[in-house]
Amino acid sequence: MTTAASGALAATRALESLAREDRGRLLSALIARLRDFSLAEEALQDAMISAVSHWGRAGVPSAPLNWLLTVAYRKAIDRLRQSRSQARLASDLVPLLGEEADEEGSEMIPDHRLRLIFTCCHPAIEQKSQIALTLRTLGGLSTVEIARAFLDQEATMGQRLSRAKAKIAAARIPYAVPEPPEWPERLNAVLAVVYLIFNAGYSAGPVAGRDFAEEAIWLGRLLDRLRPSDAEIEGFCALMLLTHARRAARTDQNGVTIPLARQDRQLWDHTMIAEGLALVERALSRRQPGPYQIKAAIAACHCEGETSDWPQIVALYTTLLQHEPTAIVRLNRAVALAEVGELELGASELALLADALSDYQPFHAAQAELFARQGRTSEAMGAYARAIALAQTSADAGLLAQRRDALDV
Amino acid sequence: MKYMLLIYNDPAREPAFGTPEFQAMMEGYFALNGRMTADGVLRGGEGLKGVETATSLRIKAGKVETMDGPFAETKEHLGGYYVIEVADLDAALTYAALIPSAAFGTIEVRPLMDYNPAG
Known part of the structure; x- marks a missing residue:
């Protein structure tokens, strides 16, 4: 193999080994500076392409994320130069260049993914587009992968993503974490999106190598890290873990659903259940009850002991009704009453x-x-x-x- | 950024003139006008007379066609608007939620076009 080829290979490997965590972080940092979703995505793509040739020749830099951020930033400036008037360019670039200089040489790239997820799940965006944007920008899924999950054409999904990004820019949907009065409602919108992703994986199983239930758990854990000690986020993660832990026992060899009471508990993922149970307990100990925590506590009642704790489940559904007075919660409570x-x-x-x-x-x-x-x-x-x-x-x-x-x- | 808050409501659901509910609605509008002015965000706004006073026209084959009535026959009519200038959509939505008609109608929030983007 030639030196150039092995260098390019090493560069490609280094790029692939960047966790998708890093892609989301880079994108969130670029959007924070550029205030433009599409420009940030294009610039990051340009930087990745540059990295293959530069790193191939000169070796992988000691601070690859910082390298990518700086180069992506320059690429964005190039794109702005090509598309905008000089007058506009001067006013755009002066503040941006100042920020760039501050971060030269360190690997401390800012993490703005919490702002990113709240923007993607803003109620002014249609819910299906919220899901697609979240999977694209935070999960790093390709448009093709998202289209497959929705049974859409790639072009249709691409247009949906473009329209959503255009609305964020044109209507000026803020790139910000909501403040306390709006927080609970806006957090609910985010959790609803992640839960829909989880359910898509629950009912479909892996689609073309992507398990959406695991994507959702990954997003849930990310939220928990970005906003630690939030009882509802903890309860939400616990609910997904306690549900996902039973996946191997959920259907028989003919693909027919096995009800919970008849599942082979040996097949449950007990490590995941232990993690879920610990999370529910931590969440409930904060004494800020919310619907996801209660649902997680109900899931816990099914997982602990040899059989489900039905009296406790009835009590929990009664409490859940105060938070979510819906027909579906009433249905579940009626079933628990019969039990x-x-x-x-x-x-x-x-x-x-x-x-x-x-x-x-x-x-x-x-x-x-x-x-x-x-x-x-x-x-x-x-x-x-x-x-x-x-x-x-x-x-x-x-x-x-x-x-x-x-x-x- | 400037936003127009378009106030749509169904006149049948609007409080009748002279009732305490009508009084409360008007006080809500006066309070909102005062707040928008004090916050320095109000750029304009008007209430419209009812759709029974509306006339629509279009030009077909170079000929002006004039018709009685609003653009679209719907239950909810455009009844008025505000133009405000605020930082972002969230701020615009906060003011939109203070419009008394939001309780029985719908407020559509639209960013205004910027004709001088290089400005």
Whole structure:
């Protein structure tokens, strides 16, 4: 191999070994300076390309991140020079050049990823675009990978990302971490986005080598590091961990869903469960209860001991209703009531939700289950049929069919 | 940056003139006008007469066509607007949330075009 080729190879390896952490950090720092998402992305891309040839010839620098940031910054200036008038250029560059000089020579690049995630998940951006922007800028996923997860064409997803970035610039969506009065609501928007990413992975499994559940856990842990000691973020991470820890036990060899009570607990990831349980405890000890912490505590009740702690689960759903008075929480509480022996009460609570949840598969599955226990077999058959028709995955449809077939007609 | 806050509401849902609710709404507007002026962000704003007074026109094949009524027949009408100058969208949204009509209508927040970007 020639020296040039081995140098280029070493440079490429060094770039690949930069954790994706680093890409997000570099991007967040560039956006903070340039105030322009698209320009920052293009400049970082330019810098990466330069690195392959420069590092190949001169070796990998001692502070590669700083090198990339400085070069990306110069590339951005080049791009501005090409596209803007001299007058505008002077006013743009003077403050920027001053900042650049301050950071020369150190590897301490600023981390603005918390600002970045709050901008990506700003409520003025459509939720699907929030998800895509978060995966692109913080997760470092390619447009192709994101498009696959959404079953979209690459071009369509590319346009969606461009439109979102254009709106951030044109409407001047701030690049900032929200202040206390807005904080809880804005944090909820961020957590909702990460949770949707988690659910995409939960129902689809890995798509073309990317497990979105793991992407979401990675994002959750990142939030916890960027904003330590926040009880809701801790509870949120715990909820994902306690759910994800059961993934190996969730379906049988035919791909049919196995309900929690019948799962082989040997297959659960006990290290992950221990981490999740410790996180729930830490979160609850802060005495700032919130919906994700309560949901994590419910997940914990399913994971600790030999069987689920249903009386405690009923109590937790009752508390959750105060935070989230939704039909879905009522449904879960009704099911838990039936589990503690309050079958009639659970069934009557469930009946009240028939209109609100008429298109929601788990409602019909729960109703079928309770009808079956009450000996109302023909009603149970009807409810199973409705649930199977509404099932989103063949795994769930399989389980529902098994249950229907087990009915004593 | 300048933003226009467009106030859309359904007249059927607006408090009727002379009721305590109408009084409260007007006081809300006076308080907001005072606050925007004190904060130095208010650049303009007007209330519009009802859509029954609206006339629309367009030019088709070089001929002016004039029609009775608003641009679009919807339940919620454009009833007025503010123009404010603030740092960013979050600041604009904070003022938009103080508009009394937001309680029964919709406020659309739009950045104004900057015709002199090199300025």
